[in-house]
Amino acid sequence: MTPTSKAPEEAIEGGPGWGRSVLMCSPEHFDVTYSINVWMDPDVRVDSDRAWRQWEHLVSTLEAAGTEVRTVPAAPGLPDMVFTANAGLVDGTTFTPARMSKPERAPEIDHVRGRFEELGWTIEQPPAAPQEGAGDALPFDGRLVAGYGQRSSVSAYAGLRTRNGWAVTALELTDPRYYHIDLGFCPLGDRTAMVLPEAFTAAGRSALAELVEDPVVLTPEEGAAFCANAVVTGRTVVMPHCTPRLGRELERRGFEPAVCDVSEFGKAGGGCRCLTLALDVELDRAAAPFT
Ligand code: ARG
Numbered sequence: 001m002t003p004t005s006k007a008p009e010e011a012i013e014g015g016p017g018w019g020r021s022v023l024m025c026s027p028e029h030f031d032v033t034y035s036i037n038v039w040m041d042p043d044v045r046v047d048s049d050r051a052w053r054q055w056e057h058l059v060s061t062l063e064a065a066g067t068e069v070r071t072v073p074a075a076p077g078l079p080d081m082v083f084t085a086n087a088g089l090v091d092g093t094t095f096t097p098a099r100m101s102k103p104e105r106a107p108e109i110d111h112v113r114g115r116f117e118e119l120g121w122t123i124e125q126p127p128a129a130p131q132e133g134a135g136d137a138l139p140f141d142g143r144l145v146a147g148y149g150q151r152s153s154v155s156a157y158a159g160l161r162t163r164n165g166w167a168v169t170a171l172e173l174t175d176p177r178y179y180h181i182d183l184g185f186c187p188l189g190d191r192t193a194m195v196l197p198e199a200f201t202a203a204g205r206s207a208l209a210e211l212v213e214d215p216v217v218l219t220p221e222e223g224a225a226f227c228a229n230a231v232v233t234g235r236t237v238v239m240p241h242c243t244p245r246l247g248r249e250l251e252r253r254g255f256e257p258a259v260c261d262v263s264e265f266g267k268a269g270g271g272c273r274c275l276t277l278a279l280d281v282e283l284d285r286a287a288a289p290f291t
Contacts, residue, residue, distance in 0.1 A: 015188065015189055015232050015233070015234045015235050015236075015255070016139070016187050016188065016189050016190065016232055017190070017282075018139060018278050018280045018281045018282070019067060019231055019232055019233045019234075019278050019280070020066060020067055020068065020233060020234075020280050021067065021068040021070070021278070021279040021280045022062065022067055022068070022069055022070070022084075022231070022276040022277060022278055022279060023070050023071070023072055023084050023087075023112075023115070023276070023277040023279055024055075024059065024069055024070070024071050024072075024082075024084055024275060024276055024277075025071060025072050025073075025074050025081050025082050025083075025084050026052075026055065026071060026073075026074050026082070027048070027051040027052055027055045027074070027082050027264075027265075028074040029074045029075065029076050029077070029078060029079055029081065029082075030046065030048070030051050030074075030079055030080075030081075030082045030264075030265070030268070031046050031048075031079040032044060032046055032079065032267050032268050033079050034079075034104050036080075036102045036104055036105070037176070037179050037268075037269040038176050038177055038179075038269070039177070039266065039267070039268065039269035040267070040268055040269055041267075044267055046264055046267055046268075047264055050264050051264035051265065054260070054261055054262045054263070054264055054265065055082070055262070055265075055275070057260055057261075058238070058260045058262060058272060058275060061238050061258055061260050062231060062233060062238060062276070065233045065234065065236040065238060065258065066233060066234060066236075067231070067233045070119075070279065072084065072087075072111060072112055072115040073111070073115075075107075075108070075111050077107075078105075078107060078108050078111070079268070080104070080105050080108070080268060081105075081108045081111065081112075082265065082270075082275060083135070083265075083268070083270050083274040083275060084112065084274075084275065084276060084277040085133060085134045085135040085180075085182060085273060085274040085275070085276060085277050086098055086100070086105065086108075086132045086133040086134070086135040086136075086180070086274065087108060087109060087112035087133050087134075087277055088109070088112065088113075088116075088126075088133045088134070088277070089131075089133055089134055089137060089144075089160070089281075090134065090277065090278060090279055090280075090281045091164065091166070091281055091282065091283045091285075092281075092282055093120075093121045093122060094121065094122045094123075094124055095113070095116040095121050095122070095123050095124065096123075096124040096125075096126065096127070096160070096164075097109045097112070097113050097123065097124070097126045097133075098126060098131055098132050098133035099126040099127050099128075099129065099130050099131055099132075099156065100130065100132060101130035101132065101151045101152070101153075102151070109126070124163075124164075127156035127157075127159050127160055128155070128156065128159050129152075129153035129155045129156040129159070130151065130152055130153045130156060131152045131153065131156035131157070131160070132151045132152050132180060133277070134182070134277055134278065134281075135151075135180040135181070135182050135273075135274055136148070136151060136152040136180050136181050136182070137152075137157075137168070137181065138181060138182060138185060138186075138187055139187065139278075139281050139283060140169075140187045140190065140193065140211070141190040141191065141211075142167065142190075142282075142283060142284035143166070143167035143168065143169060143283070143284065144157075144160075144166055144167070144168045144169070144283065145169050145171065145181065145185060145187070145208075145211070146168050146169065146170045146171065146181060147170075147171055147172075147173045147180060147181030147184075147185075148170050148171070148172060148173065149172040149173045149174065150173045150176065150178075150179035150180070151179055151180060154170050154172075157170045164283075164285060165284075165285040165286060166283050166284070166285065167283075167284060167286065169207060169211060171185075171200055171201075171203075171204035171207060171208070172200070172201045172203070172204055173199055173200065173204075174198075174199070174200065174201050174204075175198055175199050177223075177224065178196065178198075178199035178223065179269070180274070181199075182228065182229055182273045182274060183196070183199065183223070183226060183228055183229055183271075184196040184198075184199025184200065184223065184228055185199070185208070185228060186228045186229070186230050186232065186273070187232065188216070188232055188237070188250075188253065188255060189232075191212070191213045191214075192212060192213050192214050192215060192216070192253065193208075193212045193215055193216070194215070194216040194217075194218055194227065194228050194230070195208055195212060195215045195216070195217055195218065195228075196217075196218040196222070196223035196228050197217060197218075198220060198223060199223065214253070216246070216249045216250065216253070218246070219243075219245075221243070222241070222243055222246055225240065225241040225243075226239075226240045226241065226266065226270075226271035226272075227239055227240070227241055227242060227243070227246060228273075229270070229271030229272055229273040229274060230271070230272055230273055231272050231273050231276050232255070235254055235255050235256055236255070236256050236258050237250055237255050237256065237257050237258065238258045238260055238272050239257055239258070239259060239260070239271070239272055240259070240260060240261065240262050240263075240266065240271040240272050241259060241261075242257040242259050260272055262275065
């Protein structure tokens with residue numbers, strides 16, 4: 001995104017120029033029935049009523065912050081479909097469906113694709129190798145900052161760059177607790193971001209140091225509480241947890257934390273961000289280098 005492409009009120013408000021419209025899926029069928037990440041234990045019971053209340057609170061918090069929430073109907077037998085971030089990648093009104101690395105989640109894609117068809121969007125082919133949507137690739141200054149090595153494959157990004165001309169900075173994820181990049185990196189605008197260093201290799205940390213000005217560096221405890229898994233809408237940071245220290249760091253940069261307890265979804269390894277898929281992303285298509 002170039003500064004000139006932003007609406008004037010966004011330029012004044014600050015924050016990323018996206019996140020004002022999101023796709024969500026209700027927790028009607030949410031549960032932990034299998035384990036595909038280290039946070040998931042099928043023996044731990046999900047409190048469905050509490051999950052509903054938490055999800056509705058997230059929706060109302062996003063709406064109060066000025067974000068439009070659209071939904072895709074939940075489907076039986078797909079307990080993780082609530083995590084719409086993983087369904088694919090958005091650029092303008094083009095949707096590139098994800099290629100899920102876990103067979104348990106693969107059938108979600110048809111449902112979400114159907115919803116985008118209904119909205120009249122252009123649907124691209126999914127990448128040839130696993131790539132778990134916006135959960136593993138976040139817009140930052142018109143490019144994608146993308147994770148690989150856990151659930152997405154680096155070759156998927158090379159393919160997307162060649163086909164769509166997107167600039168991609170692909171970073172290796174090393175810690176199984178932070179299996180998607182949205183657990184370790186959260187853009188706060190085009191220049192700055194929250195960063196959890198331990199999610200990345202030394203090379204990844206230096207790439208981020210080049211890319212991110214004045215980063216909000218998360219402590220290990222903040223990382224494990226999924227503080228990076230936040231939806232940034234204008235100047236509001238809707239996050240599953242915040243510490244006083246982190247709150248001050250955000251406020252010093254002009255942001256206001258809004259905590260939404262989504263602990264039931266934490267049992268599946270997700271936070272606020274993974275429960276949303278941003279619909280208002282515009283990426284540069286300049287065939288910039290793949291790094
Ligand atoms: N149980 C889901 C999975 O492991 C959680 C997905 C969280 N999504 C995310 N973008 N971090 O796939």
